[in-house]
Amino acid sequence: MPLDPETFELLRSGVARFVTERLIPREEEVVEHNAVPADVVAEMRDLGLFGLAIDEEHGGLGLGMEEEVGVVLELGRASPAFRSVAGTNIGIGSQALVIAGTPEQRRRYLPPLASGELIGSFALTEPEAGSDALSLRTTARRDGDDYILNGTKRYITNAPTAGLFTVMARTAPERRADAISCFLVPAGTPGLHLGQPDRKMGQRGALTCDVVFEECRVPADALLGGQEGNGFRTAMKVLDKGRLHIAALCVGAADRLIEETLRYARERRQFGQAIGEFQLVQAMLADSQAEAYAARCMVLDAARLRDRGAATTMQAACAKMFASEMVGRVADRAVQIFGGAGYMAEYPVERFYRDVRLFRLFEGTTQIQQLVIAREMLKAA
Known part of the structure; x- marks a missing residue:
C-alpha cells in the first residue's frame, strides 16, 4: 500500500537532503574510481532505497508508482551512477519476481533484494537482440530436472556486482512470445561467466558487462513462476514500469542541469553584465524550464x-520518449550557456551532457517508443 502523505514527505525530503549533502559532493569520486563508494551504498541501504517498489511483506517500502517517481525525481539530481546501484533492485532486477514469481521464489529473493544485500540484474539484451527481443538466441533446454542455458547477454546493468540474474532465454525455436521463458540464475552458478566491465561514453560508476552462459545448469525451480513461455510478456510488463522510472530520472537530471545553468548565468559576466540578463540566454533557460515542467507533468500523470490500475503502456512510452529527448536538449543548452567552460570537465554539465545520452537508448530507444505509442493508438482506434 502507498504510504500516508506525511510519511512519504518525510521519505522524499530525506532523500532530497541525502542527494544534496552526500551524493552530489562525491560525484567526482565516482568518476575517478568508476565505482560508487561502499559507505554511500550502505547509506542507501539504510534509507531503504533498494526496496522502494518491493512490498512490505518482503521487506520493502511498497511505494506506489507516483511515490516511486517522486523519490526518483530527487535521485536524478545526482550522477546517474548513484541511482543505478539501486535501480535494478527497484525496477527490472526485482519486478519480474514481483509480477510472476512463485511464492517460494518471492520469499527467497525479494527480502535480500529489498535490503540491498543482493543486487539484481536483468539479462535480456544480446549482441543480435536488443529492440527486437523476440530474436534473442540464448537457449534453455530441459535436461531431466534441470535446464541448461547457453548464450551471451550484452550491456547488462549491474552485472559485475549482481548476485542474481533474471535471464530471458528461448525454450522453443519459433519466433513467438510464448517461446521465451525467464530464469533466476544466482551469480557463481557454474557455466555463468562475466566479461570485462564495458568502457562507455558516460555514466562512470554505473557498471555493465557481458554475461555469458556456457552449459550453465540450473534446477527447474529456477524457472520464473514455474512456467515456460511467460518470459517475453513479463519482460514487457517490467519495461512498462521501468520506462516511467527512467522518465522521472530524466526530469531529475534536467532539474539539476537547470539549477547549475541558472547559477552560472547569474555569476558569469560579459559586456558588463551577468549573461542571464541577455534575452537569448533567457530564451534557452525558459525553453529548458518549460520542457522539464511538461515532462514532470507527463510522468506524474502516467504514474x-x-x-x-489503468493500462499505461502508451503513457509510459510517451513519458519515456519525451523526457529522455527533453533532457538531451536541456543538457545541450546548458553546455551552450556555459560556453567554453561547458566543454570542460571541471563543470558538471560536461559530464551530464554525456551521461544523459544513454536515456534515449536503454529500456527501449526513442524509435521503439514511437512504435509502441503508434501501436497502442491504432489498437485503441
Missing part, C-alpha cells in the same frame, strides 16, 4: 493512472 497516477498506473496506481489506479
Whole structure:
C-alpha cells in the first residue's frame, strides 16, 4: 500500500537532503574510481532505497508508482551512477519476481533484494537482440530436472556486482512470445561467466558487462513462476514500469542541469553584465524550464493512472520518449550557456551532457517508443 502523505514527505525530503549533502559532493569520486563508494551504498541501504517498489511483506517500502517517481525525481539530481546501484533492485532486477514469481521464489529473493544485500540484474539484451527481443538466441533446454542455458547477454546493468540474474532465454525455436521463458540464475552458478566491465561514453560508476552462459545448469525451480513461455510478456510488463522510472530520472537530471545553468548565468559576466540578463540566454533557460515542467507533468500523470490500475503502456512510452529527448536538449543548452567552460570537465554539465545520452537508448530507444505509442493508438482506434 502507498504510504500516508506525511510519511512519504518525510521519505522524499530525506532523500532530497541525502542527494544534496552526500551524493552530489562525491560525484567526482565516482568518476575517478568508476565505482560508487561502499559507505554511500550502505547509506542507501539504510534509507531503504533498494526496496522502494518491493512490498512490505518482503521487506520493502511498497511505494506506489507516483511515490516511486517522486523519490526518483530527487535521485536524478545526482550522477546517474548513484541511482543505478539501486535501480535494478527497484525496477527490472526485482519486478519480474514481483509480477510472476512463485511464492517460494518471492520469499527467497525479494527480502535480500529489498535490503540491498543482493543486487539484481536483468539479462535480456544480446549482441543480435536488443529492440527486437523476440530474436534473442540464448537457449534453455530441459535436461531431466534441470535446464541448461547457453548464450551471451550484452550491456547488462549491474552485472559485475549482481548476485542474481533474471535471464530471458528461448525454450522453443519459433519466433513467438510464448517461446521465451525467464530464469533466476544466482551469480557463481557454474557455466555463468562475466566479461570485462564495458568502457562507455558516460555514466562512470554505473557498471555493465557481458554475461555469458556456457552449459550453465540450473534446477527447474529456477524457472520464473514455474512456467515456460511467460518470459517475453513479463519482460514487457517490467519495461512498462521501468520506462516511467527512467522518465522521472530524466526530469531529475534536467532539474539539476537547470539549477547549475541558472547559477552560472547569474555569476558569469560579459559586456558588463551577468549573461542571464541577455534575452537569448533567457530564451534557452525558459525553453529548458518549460520542457522539464511538461515532462514532470507527463510522468506524474502516467504514474497516477498506473496506481489506479489503468493500462499505461502508451503513457509510459510517451513519458519515456519525451523526457529522455527533453533532457538531451536541456543538457545541450546548458553546455551552450556555459560556453567554453561547458566543454570542460571541471563543470558538471560536461559530464551530464554525456551521461544523459544513454536515456534515449536503454529500456527501449526513442524509435521503439514511437512504435509502441503508434501501436497502442491504432489498437485503441
